[in-house]
Amino acid sequence: MPVTFGAGWTAYASANKNRLLRGECRYTVARVYENRRIKGAKVSRYTYQVQGKRYEDKQEVDWLGGWRPLGSRWYVRFAVPDPDIHEHPGRPVPDSVTQVPPAGWARLPPAW
Structure with a gap:
């Protein structure tokens, strides 16, 4: 029963995210x-803000070819x-982007 519930919850969470x-x-x-390293996998942890609230997560980066550099910025x-x-759209943020609107952008800013 717990395995069935866990699989069901995972499927629901994935469908809700999509x-x-x-x-x-x-x-x-x-x-x-x-x-x-978490359980043998390379993981980069990151933070972002929306309307002044801080969010944190992690991304397994083995398939990306290695670590995301510390302090690097990426669009979310x-x-x-x-x-x-x-x-993650997979695009690094250029140094020319110095300010982020509190509610974010409706579209990705153009690459300069």
Whole structure:
């Protein structure tokens, strides 16, 4: 029974994330603050802010070719109804981007 519940919950959470990311989304900037191995996998931990609230998460980076450099900045696409739901477009933030709107951008800023 617990295995069935766990698999069901995982499927629901994934479907909910996909549903929210198909809706209204915006972009903000995440900053990598830690790299470590977790259960043998290379993981970069990062933080981002939306409307003054801080969000944290991690990304397994083995398949990306290695660690995200500490202090590096990456765009994050988040669901407006729940900014904790997000994904990575895989684009680093150029140094020319110095300010981020509190609610993020409706589209990715042009690469300069």
